[in-house]
Amino acid sequence: MTQPLFDRIGGMEAIMAATDLFYEKVAADPVTSRFFDDVNMPNQVQKMVAFMTWAFDGPSEYKGRDLRSAHKHLVAEQGLGDEHFDAVAKHLVATLQELNVPQALIDEAVGIVATTRDEVLDR
Ligand code: HEM
Numbered sequence: 001m002t003q004p005l006f007d008r009i010g011g012m013e014a015i016m017a018a019t020d021l022f023y024e025k026v027a028a029d030p031v032t033s034r035f036f037d038d039v040n041m042p043n044q045v046q047k048m049v050a051f052m053t054w055a056f057d058g059p060s061e062y063k064g065r066d067l068r069s070a071h072k073h074l075v076a077e078q079g080l081g082d083e084h085f086d087a088v089a090k091h092l093v094a095t096l097q098e099l100n101v102p103q104a105l106i107d108e109a110v111g112i113v114a115t116t117r118d119e120v121l122d123r
Helices: 005-009 011-028 030-036 041-055 067-078 082-098 103-114
Strands: none
Touching: 005 011, 005 103, 011 030, 011 041, 011 082, 030 067, 030 082, 082 103
8 A cells, every 4th residue: 555645755854844945935935925924924834734744644633724714815805816826836846856855756745735726716
């Protein structure tokens, strides 16, 4: 049986390193950073770790809001759309590449994240 992607990526340590680096990139990119102006980042990173663990089939109970509820106001009030989603996906790929995650696992991770697009963009 195939191990969960969470374990193949390197477990909690790898997910936490990836989430930190990922948010550094999102915060440094003018396309994505404005959405996080009023957001408590340490808090956000924690939620993202929990979410990533869940998405990658690891041992987590994600207790945050569902993705539609969490992003609905960003779509309605700040114009969150495909270009922002694409930028976030690009930062995720760059992050995993920097951490030397094998490309096949990166493709798998991005595939999982891609399934959330319509929910995040409230469609
Ligand atoms: C790529 C898929 C995405 C996933 C898996 C994701 C995941 C999450 C999660 C788990 C939360 C926390 C939910 C909670 O508070 O309970 C969240 C909140 C948030 N996300 Fe995303 N997100 C995605 C895309 C995006 C994009 C494209 C942007 C903007 C560029 C964005 C901006 C935000 C912001 C600003 C919040 C905080 C909202 C608030 O607390 O008011 N997200 N996201």
